[in-house]
Amino acid sequence: QVQLQQWGAGLLKPSETLSLSCTIYRGSFSDYFWAWIRQPPGKGLEWIAEINHGGSTIYNPSLRSRVTISVDTSRTQFSLKLTSVTAADTAMYYCSQVALAGNSLYNYWGQGTLVTVSS
Amino acid sequence: DIVLTQSPGTLSLSPGERASLSCRASQSISNNYLAWLQQKPGQAPRLLIHGASSRAAGIPDRFSGSGSGTDFTLTISRLEPEDFAVYYCQQYGKSPWTFGQGTKVEIK
Numbered sequence: 001q002v003q004l005q006q007w008g009a010g011l012l013k014p015s016e017t018l019s020l021s022c023t024i025y026r027g028s029f030s031d032y033f034w035a036w037i038r039q040p041p042g043k044g045l046e047w048i049a050e051i052n053h054g055g056s057t058i059y060n061p062s063l064r065s066r067v068t069i070s071v072d073t074s075r076t077q078f079s080l081k082l083t084s085v086t087a088a089d090t091a092m093y094y095c096s097q098v099a100l101a102g103n104s105l106y107n108y109w110g111q112g113t114l115v116t117v118s119s
Numbered sequence: 120d121i122v123l124t125q126s127p128g129t130l131s132l133s134p135g136e137r138a139s140l141s142c143r144a145s146q147s148i149s150n151n152y153l154a155w156l157q158q159k160p161g162q163a164p165r166l167l168i169h170g171a172s173s174r175a176a177g178i179p180d181r182f183s184g185s186g187s188g189t190d191f192t193l194t195i196s197r198l199e200p201e202d203f204a205v206y207y208c209q210q211y212g213k214s215p216w217t218f219g220q221g222t223k224v225e226i227k
Contacts, residue, residue: 003163037164045156045164045207047216060215094163104176107166 006095006110008080012117018082022095022110024075029099029106034078036069038091046091051078085117121145121210123219131227138195140222142208147188152212155184155193158221159204167206168193198224 008020024034033052039045049059049069059067063082071078082089095110122145132138142153151171156164166175168184171191181196195202203226208219 044220045158045209045218047209047218050216058214062215096163098166101176105166105169105173106176109163109165112163 002108004095004097004108004110006093006113008093008113008115010114010116012085012115013119014086014117015084016117018085018089018093018115019079020093020095020113020115021077021079022097023077024071025097025099025108026075027099027101027106029101031100032075033098034069034071035096035098036080036093037096038089038093040091048080048082048093085115087117089115090117091115120215121148121213121217123208123210123217125206125208125219125222127222128220129223129225131225132198133227134198134200136198138193138198138202138224140193140206140208140224142186142191142193142219144189144191144210146213148191148210149212151187152210153184153186153191154209154211155182156207156209157202157204158207164207195224200226 004022006022035050036048051057051069066083068081092112092114094112097108099106124143126141153171155168158164167182172184183194185192205221205223207221
């Protein structure tokens with residue numbers, strides 16, 4: 001079972017910048033896209049942003065002004081930055097990769113990073 | 120934003136029984152871009168179904184998805200012990216992608 005590895009700071013103060021990164025699983029795939037999703041404690045899932053293999057991005061408008069998703073030029077990892085965090089950004093953050101091979105779709109997830117925003 | 124409403128909130132069933140979970144969208148989902156995910160406590164979600172009815176790689180065939188437009192269903196034909204979890208639907212037809220609030224399938 002493939003699990004992406006993700007890392008980044010888990011405790012932030014209000015107004016700081018959240019930075020997370022996630023490895024990319026390379027295989028015999030024809031296309032890829034990568035996303036970040038978060039889940040506040042005890043609550044449901046919220047999609048944050050997505051980037052495809054060509055570098056095109058889509059953002060959740062509710063977070064757009066504070067979020068940047070990027071992928072490195074060698075396509076070995078992708079990252080999330082969220083500026084000016086508040087307590088409302090406290091959540092488990094997951095990275096996710098979707099990869100296509102023929103007619104099959106593969107989905108891989110990171111282990112999650114609990115980010116707590118507290119003064 | 121497209122709002123997804125899942126029902127029921129909780130489904131109490133026994134192993135071997137059939138489960139039917141509903142997901143209703145506030146507007147039609149283009150291209151039936153509707154996915155179902157499973158999440159167990161302390162774990163990341165796992166994609167089960169995409170495009171309303173296509174199983175992701177490695178997903179057992181007891182999981183099936185159906186529906187179109189605004190009404191979608193996830194069916195688990197015979198519940199295995201490892202299937203008791205929370206299930207989310209997600210639409211990716213119109214940005215922002217959104218999730219339903221989840222249906223918990225618990226052991227009766």
